[in-house]
Amino acid sequence: MTDLLRTPLYGLHLELGGKMVPFTGYDMPVQFAGIMAEHQHTREKAGLFDVSHMGQVILRAESYQAVAGAFERLVPMNVLGLGEGRQRYGLFTNEQGGVLDDLMFANRGDHLFVVVNAACKEADIARMRAALEPDISVTYIEDRALLALQGPAAVDVLAAINPAAGEMKFMDVATLDLNGAQCWVSRSGYTGEDGYEISVPADQAVDLARALLAHDDVMPIGLGARDSLRLEAGLCLYGHDMDEDTLPAEAGLVWAIQKARRAGGEREGGFPGAQAVLEQIASGAARKRVGLRPEGRAPMREGVELFATSEGGEAIGKITSGGFGPTVGGPVAMGYVPVDLAKADTTVFGELRGKRMPLSVTSLPFVAANFKR
Amino acid sequence: MKYTEEHEWLLPEGDLIVVGITAHAAEQLGDVVFVELPEVGTEVTKDEDVVVIESVKAASDILAPLDGEIVEVNEALTENPGLVNEDATGGGWFFKMKVSDAAPMDDYMDEAAYNKFIG
Structure with a gap:
């Protein structure tokens, strides 16, 4: 090293x-x-x-x-x-x-x-x-x-x-x-x-x-x-x-x-x-970066594969950044999904420890910017 | 109280054993934001993953320290996972298990040995 x-x-x-x-x-x-x-x-x-x-x-x-x-x-x-x-x-x-x-x-x-x-x-x-x-x-x-x-x-x-x-x-x-x-x-x-x-x-x-x-x-x-x-x-x-x-x-x-x-x-x-x-x-x-809010409390991190349905089917994208948002008070993530699933409030599923967990597509940012324009 | 090299503590309570992680481990993990507990009634074998802890930094697995059955889990952690940081050896406990054979507990470290282990 x-x-x-x-x-x-x-x-x-x-x-x-x-x-x-x-x-x-x-x-x-x-x-x-x-x-x-x-x-x-x-x-x-x-x-x-x-x-x-x-x-x-x-x-x-x-x-x-x-x-x-x-x-x-x-x-x-x-x-x-x-x-x-x-x-x-x-x-x-x-x-x-x-x-x-x-x-x-x-x-x-x-x-x-x-x-x-x-x-x-x-x-x-x-x-x-x-x-x-x-x-x-x-x-x-x-x-x-x-x-x-x-x-x-x-x-x-x-x-x-x-x-x-x-x-x-x-x-x-x-x-x-x-x-x-x-x-x-x-x-x-x-x-x-x-x-x-x-x-x-x-x-x-x-x-x-x-x-x-x-x-x-x-x-x-x-x-x-x-x-x-x-x-x-x-x-x-x-x-x-x-x-x-x-x-x-x-x-x-x-x-x-x-x-x-x-x-x-x-x-x-x-x-x-x-x-x-x-x-x-x-x-x-064909695909877009979107905000994702896991519906449960478990954070979903980078690399978690995303699916359109709760069972079966091929992965449609993956999480590129994810973790716990202290200001949001819950897990937050970003990732790529096909455009037809990129609309706010669409539900997608992330595979976490072998289980598909729902996430909802949200607009970004999670916390509004506080810039002095 | 006994301690494992995986930084778990084990406390006999009647015929049950209460399991959590040490304050040292909690500090290393950082702020805990999610704890996934096993279902009551689950039969576990030693070294099997039973709990997932997510901190702001990463996910970690907690292993079953002994063979047995999960008879109670700390539901308070679902609402307030930060208890693991605030009170690791008290209110931050994970589960209580019933073991058929408590003898292997003797192989685990006592407090002095654990303190030396984390040096």
């Missing part, structure tokens, strides 16, 4: 009593006080997450427009039309239209700032270098940590450190002085709550984390609650709820593909797999 990597906050995690587990090559805290308590605290007040394992990348050329135009060759998003100081959710696609990773990208004036998943970062960086260099410089930012401060109290906590944070709207980005550190801040996250993601120089990350944790409303949160929060928010986890065999439309991510890149748009297509992606948007997918 190779040695696990450590984020700049590793020592602080140990000091705070974090239970450490290997995750995408990093030694990361899965929990501190307990997943249930951490989850609820984030929904009610604010939680601090270490997401430094994610990949931070800067793309630069003579102008934002030059970078954005080139980046549009890799993603089906409107990058050129993204205003300065704004961020968008994006997807890398392959030649078949499958999703290679999901990401956040921001127009930071003279450059594009990209955050990709930890598990995919090497491949993403290699792909960007191959496609964009030498015209565009691709720089992997290894000397900064990434923190997420999430929850309804996040705004007051961060605005107390720098009032400018309170002025930001959902998906705004800005460079802010926080606790003496020059931070790249976005008002976003992946919990369904209002909050911020904060890129901070590695050597100032622990001090900033301590300053945030000093606030009574802030508690450290591990990967366990991060997963249950994003599941309740109906957000996809790459490699689970979508992968290279999943097209954006079936994953319910058409909203992320702006009109400019769709059929009839001013820059229609022009990204890998455009034909397949646009065709599926036009003709509709």
Whole structure:
């Protein structure tokens, strides 16, 4: 086994009593006080997450427009039309239209700032270098940590450190002085709550984390609650709820593909797999990602096979994320089913320990988003 | 009280044996959100899966510690599975069983041995 990597906050995690587990090559805290308590605290007040394992990348050329135009060759998003100081959710696609990773990208004036998943970062960086260099410089930012401060109290906590944070709207980005550190801040996250993601120089990350944790409303949160929060928010986890065999439309991510890149748009297509992606948007997918509520109390987790009937028949799909939703107060799951079974309130069956148990198809999210638009 | 290497505790109560999991095991599992109990009257053999515990993290099986019959289950866990975390060796019990031969219980650890086992 190779040695696990450590984020700049590793020592602080140990000091705070974090239970450490290997995750995408990093030694990361899965929990501190307990997943249930951490989850609820984030929904009610604010939680601090270490997401430094994610990949931070800067793309630069003579102008934002030059970078954005080139980046549009890799993603089906409107990058050129993204205003300065704004961020968008994006997807890398392959030649078949499958999703290679999901990401956040921001127009930071003279450059594009990209955050990709930890598990995919090497491949993403290699792909960007191959496609964009030498015209565009691709720089992997290894000397900064990434923190997420999430929850309804996040705004007051961060605005107390720098009032400018309170002025930001959902998906705004800005460079802010926080606790003496020059931070790249976005008002976003992946919990369904209002909050911020904060890129901070590695050597100032622990001090900033301590300053945030000093606030009574802030508690450290591990990967366990991060997963249950994003599941309740109906957000996809790459490699689970979508992968290279999943097209954006079936994953319910058409909203992320702006009109400019769709059929009839001013820059229609022009990204890998455009034909397949646009065709599926036009003709509709055969299967869809849906929310699922097990009718009993037993959680149904990733990999559970789904059936149309309580007995017999072939599997019609499977659960891609599932567990207990602390805010919902019961089990929740997401998975893929054929479109004719994708309507809300349809009953499907999951096979759990040899028994078929009913689940009801529900609209996502399970817990309404609390963003400050 | 006796303890198994599977982190179960066994407490004789009259001619029955009450079974649950230890506080140490409950802590390792994390917040318990669902417990699937056997049906009363089920005949079980030692090491057979009898209970499924789902925590926020994962599912785990609990094995029958002895041969016997399940004569009572803790219905309170259906409504409040968190009892396993709050009171593992009390209100968080799983089932009571009637055994034909209690002698194998002597092979299980006492408290001192169990504490050493979890070190």
